[in-house]
Amino acid sequence: MSEKQALQAVREQIDKVDKQLQSLLNERTALAHQVAEIKQQSGEQADFYRPEREAMILRQVMERNTGPLSDKEMARLFREIMSACLAAEKPLRIAYLGPEGSFTQAAALKHFGGSAELHPVSTIANVFSAVETEYACYGVVPVENSTEGMVNHTLDRFVSSPLKINGEVTLPIHHYLLSNASQLSDVKKVYAHPQALAQCRQWLGDQLAQAELFPLDSNSEAAKRVAEMGEDSAAIAASTAAEIYGLKVLASNIEDEAGNTTRFLVIGNQNVGPSGVDKTALLVSTKNKPGALQNLLKPLADKGISMSRIESRPSRKGIWEYVFFIDIDGHCQDPIVASALKELESESSVFRVLGSYPKAVL
Numbered sequence: 579m580s581e582k583q584a585l586q587a588v589r590e591q592i593d594k595v596d597k598q599l600q601s602l603l604n605e606r607t608a609l610a611h612q613v614a615e616i617k618q619q620s621g622e623q624a625d626f627y628r629p630e631r632e633a634m635i636l637r638q639v640m641e642r643n644t645g646p647l648s649d650k651e652m653a654r655l656f657r658e659i660m661s662a663c664l665a666a667e668k669p670l671r672i673a674y675l676g677p678e679g680s681f682t683q684a685a686a687l688k689h690f691g692g693s694a695e696l697h698p699v700s701t702i703a704n705v706f707s708a709v710e711t712e713y714a715c716y717g718v719v720p721v722e723n724s725t726e727g728m729v730n731h732t733l734d735r736f737v738s739s740p741l742k743i744n745g746e747v748t749l750p751i752h753h754y755l756l757s758n759a760s761q762l763s764d765v766k767k768v769y770a771h772p773q774a775l776a777q778c779r780q781w782l783g784d785q786l787a788q789a790e791l792f793p794l795d796s797n798s799e800a801a802k803r804v805a806e807m808g809e810d811s812a813a814i815a816a817s818t819a820a821e822i823y824g825l826k827v828l829a830s831n832i833e834d835e836a837g838n839t840t841r842f843l844v845i846g847n848q849n850v851g852p853s854g855v856d857k858t859a860l861l862v863s864t865k866n867k868p869g870a871l872q873n874l875l876k877p878l879a880d881k882g883i884s885m886s887r888i889e890s891r892p893s894r895k896g897i898w899e900y901v902f903f904i905d906i907d908g909h910c911q912d913p914i915v916a917s918a919l920k921e922l923e924s925e926s927s928v929f930r931v932l933g934s935y936p937k938a939v940l
């Protein structure tokens with residue numbers, strides 16, 4: 579058999595498989611339509627997006643996968659299939675911290691897939707407002723970075739917002755130095771979000787010690803502005819921003835920590851059901867007495883509930899008063915978690931479950 583014939587034979591088999599896949603995808607979409615009808619019967623405010631179900635499906639896909647496609651690739655394909663099925667049920671508008679090309683956009687795309695309508699807004703506070711006013715169904719905001727710690731704007735906004743946490747997304751972050759210049763030595767000014775400047779502090783000190791650093795609202799804003807500037811200016815941003823704003827990549831992966839990762843939260847109005855592998859976020863304030871924080875956390879330790887994070891922030895209600903953001907393993911409907919939360923509530927002056935949601939799968 580000639581090479582041409584051999585190729586033709588395999589391609590015929592691929593065409594056959596594609597035909598089957600296509601009809602199965604349409605069969606799946608028709609089932610999603612049925613799901614939508616059932617949900618619609620429950621009223622106007624039906625939650626079409628079900629993060630717990632999506633997480634369970636993705637975990638099942640990875641568990642039963644035998645290859646040769648990798649678990650992650652297979653899950654990514656199913657992520658897109660569910661995105662298309664959800665859009666067929668009800669198109670969702672998702673607000674994210676923009677502008678276009680931001681890491682938050684990449685996180686929103688990773689979590690909701692390509693069929694969601696992604697809408698950039700200019701600040702973290704505006705992402706919250708977009709969801710609170712129901713302009714968007716959900717929002718995506720950064721919450722912590724492995725190198726630089728918490729994004730305080732996001733934590734602080736939870737104190738006044740009624741919104742809940744409906745999911746999390748983690749994204750490896752790589753920074754690029756983008757400019758109209760062709761060589762590094764031309765760069766005298768660097769623009770970026772303060773977090774990006776901090777994440778590249780060492781590299782900037784080594785390579786651009788003389789450059790002046792200018793903090794801006796976002797890295798993509800920096801790229802957008804630098805595109806209009808002369809060759810003495812550069813932005814730190816994602817590689818996608820180079821394409822969007824027509825800039826040259828002067829240096830790649832300039833972050834100081836190789837494993838630099840940012841965690842984002844999906845915010846919404848929903849109470850998400852248990853998926854089997856969940857996290858719960860709490861906002862609490864202690865009664866102002868000695869040992870209060872220790873007493874507050876005791877029920878978690880007593881019941882063997884793992885606490886993955888505790889952050890304190892000024893409450894903004896009184897001087898030296900603090901609220902604590904606590905992340906624990908498990909769902910607030912799990913009986914053990916529920917009983918620990920009841921005890922914890924009795925020790926707190928402020929107590930709110932910000933949300934129980936599935937741990938990031940991808």
Ligand SMILES: O=C(O)C(=O)C[C@]1(C(=O)O)C=C[C@@H](O)C=C1
Nearest residue numbers: 613626627628631632660663664
């Ligand atoms: O099971 C549902 O509730 C569905 O709407 C179907 C489906 C899916 O495609 O599997 C789509 C969207 C939801 O977010 C979860 C799952």
